[in-house]
Amino acid sequence: MSKQAFQDSYPAEFSHCYGCGRDNPHGLQLKSYWHLSADKEHTIAHFTPKPYHTGGVPDNAYGGLIASLLDCHGTASAAAAAYKAQGRDMGTAPILRFVTASLSVDFLRPTPMENKLTILGEVIQLEGRKATVKLSLSTNDQLCATGTMIAVALK
Numbered sequence: 001m002s003k004q005a006f007q008d009s010y011p012a013e014f015s016h017c018y019g020c021g022r023d024n025p026h027g028l029q030l031k032s033y034w035h036l037s038a039d040k041e042h043t044i045a046h047f048t049p050k051p052y053h054t055g056g057v058p059d060n061a062y063g064g065l066i067a068s069l070l071d072c073h074g075t076a077s078a079a080a081a082a083y084k085a086q087g088r089d090m091g092t093a094p095i096l097r098f099v100t101a102s103l104s105v106d107f108l109r110p111t112p113m114e115n116k117l118t119i120l121g122e123v124i125q126l127e128g129r130k131a132t133v134k135l136s137l138s139t140n141d142q143l144c145a146t147g148t149m150i151a152v153a154l155k
């Protein structure tokens with residue numbers, strides 16, 4: 001299985017995303033990978049917040065940051081799963097790219113700032129152009145947020 005980040009397979013014109021574009025120096029530059037855990041194929045990404053990613057109090061991460069991380073990991077996971085379902089390597093033509101149609105986030109507890117965050121994704125359904133992705137964000141083995149995304153492949 002490729003160790004290349006999903007986002008590193010995006011063509012240059014799709015690499016300016018605030019959340020995951022490798023060519024956006026002001027962005028989060030999130031990178032997502034396949035990850036086998038408990039016999040399930042998940043996707044995984046890590047992110048360590050910077051002090052300026054805080055919310056109302058310095059100890060905790062901004063909720064919009066958490067939503068952004070789930071957002072970019074979710075669309076990348078949808079694309080990876082769609083390529084896999086077609087038996088193709090990511091980035092091969094024709095290009096498959098997903099955008100977020102809907103994203104719901106449940107913030108379960110404050111997310112501490114000082115540790116690496118782990119974002120997991122699982123594509124639970126691929127149907128036509130639509131992917132449903134279950135998402136979570138945790139740190140120190142504590143689940144801080146969960147999300148559900150509907151991602152739609154661009155025509």
Ligand SMILES: CCCCCCCC/C=C\CCCCCCCC(=O)SCCNC(=O)CCNC(=O)[C@H](O)C(C)(C)COP(=O)(O)OP(=O)(O)OC[C@H]1O[C@@H](n2cnc3c(N)ncnc32)[C@H](O)[C@@H]1OP(=O)(O)O
Nearest residue numbers: 014017071072075097098099100101102128129130150152
């Ligand atoms: C920033 C803009 C991106 C531009 C594209 C550049 C390419 C990027 C690629 C790679 C770079 C990586 C970037 C990662 C980005 C991170 C994630 C984001 O932040 S994305 C930005 C926020 N999202 C949007 O701006 C989408 C805005 N919405 C739309 O463009 C359309 O509404 C779209 C494409 C989502 C659907 O429009 P339709 O006309 O193509 O298709 P229809 O027929 O409406 O939907 C297709 C299926 O999806 C369902 N669907 C659509 N919206 C749904 C919803 N909200 N909830 C549930 N299902 C929905 C429909 O019911 C339909 O399902 P049935 O085939 O009938 O079963």
